[in-house]
Amino acid sequence: MSRKKVGIYLFDDxxxxxxxxxxxxxxxxxxxxxxxxxxxxxxSQNGGLISAxxxxxxxxxxxxxxxxxxxxxxxxGGRGATENExxxxxxxxxxxxxxxxxxxLASVCTGAFLLAxxxxxxxxxxxxHKGSLDKLKEAYPQVNVQRNVKFVDEGEVLTAAGISAGIExxxxxxxxLYGEETMIKTADYMEYDLQKRS
Numbered sequence: 001m002s003r004k005k006v007g008i009y010l011f012d013d014x015x016x017x018x019x020x021x022x023x024x025x026x027x028x029x030x031x032x033x034x035x036x037x038x039x040x041x042x043x044s045q046n047g048g049l050i051s052a053x054x055x056x057x058x059x060x061x062x063x064x065x066x067x068x069x070x071x072x073x074x075x076x077g078g079r080g081a082t083e084n085e086x087x088x089x090x091x092x093x094x095x096x097x098x099x100x101x102x103x104x105l106a107s108v109c110t111g112a113f114l115l116a117x118x119x120x121x122x123x124x125x126x127x128x129h130k131g132s133l134d135k136l137k138e139a140y141p142q143v144n145v146q147r148n149v150k151f152v153d154e155g156e157v158l159t160a161a162g163i164s165a166g167i168e169x170x171x172x173x174x175x176x177l178y179g180e181e182t183m184i185k186t187a188d189y190m191e192y193d194l195q196k197r198s
Contacts, residue, residue, distance in 0.1 A: 003039040004103075005073040009091075010060050013080030014052045019106040022074050025170035029178070029186045032049045037178060043067050045091060050180065053078050064094045069187045072173070073098045077109030077129065085114055092118050101159070103136070104173060106158040108166035115157065117141040124154045129162030167192060 006026045019042075024039040044050050051057055062068070070108035075081075075095065085091050095118040099105050106186035107115050112128040113136060115121050128136050128147045139143040146152050151160040151169040153176075154184050160169035171192070187194050 001038055004036050005055070005068060006040045006072045006074065007043050007062075007070040007098075008040065008074045008076065010050045010052070010058060010076070011078075011085050012051050013078050013083070014050065014076050015078030015109055015163055016052050016054065016056055018076030018078060018111065019052075020164050021164060021167040022076075022106075022108065022170040024190060025052055025167060025174065025186060026072075028187075028189055029174050029182065031178060031182060038072075045085075045088065047181075053080075064091070070098065070123070071103050072104045072106070074170075075105070075107040075111035075114050076109040077107065077113075079164075081110045082113050082132075086117055095120070102156075104156060104158065106160070106169060106170060106173065108160045109162045112136060112159045113139070115159065115196050116143055120157050120181050121159070124157060124198070125152045126154070126157075126159040127152050127161050128159065131162070157185045 023040055026040045029037055029038055042060040043062050043064055047060055047063040049057055049059055098121050109129045110132050112126055121143045125144045125146050127149050133145055133147055150165045160166050171183050171187055174186055
């Protein structure tokens, strides 16, 4: 079985749990026969080190230009998403292109703004961090902003609410691709309480 490639896009001032939660879920998922169905790589605009929120330094593996063909792309949020990445045309163009090429494109927290800027949420339901819901609606009135949900699944495009909701989103993707039992086992390994799922 070929492993699905998951790319997680990182940038300066990215919220740590926005990307670390999904990274943990996809990295630890195992199927019944013990195989790991996902290969997770980190991407950034220029490769190398990024400085995440609160100063955590992370060495990314690939530039977006040198990234392999992905099956899933995760766009986390954080201050850097709305203050910097949103205004980088090559990043927005990369996201648009990945929408055509990947099986699943997902955002966590304010990463939804990048998907909206790329035109991928027009006429779709979407969510983001609870503190940014009004801003998303104001900036992108064509988006059907959802409140009081952990994530929204619109097929090939998914969005999660703030920070820890990225874990919920990722577990949902595991269930969608490999079944509820695999998702439950992954959550159990992580000691993540599925009773909190909404």
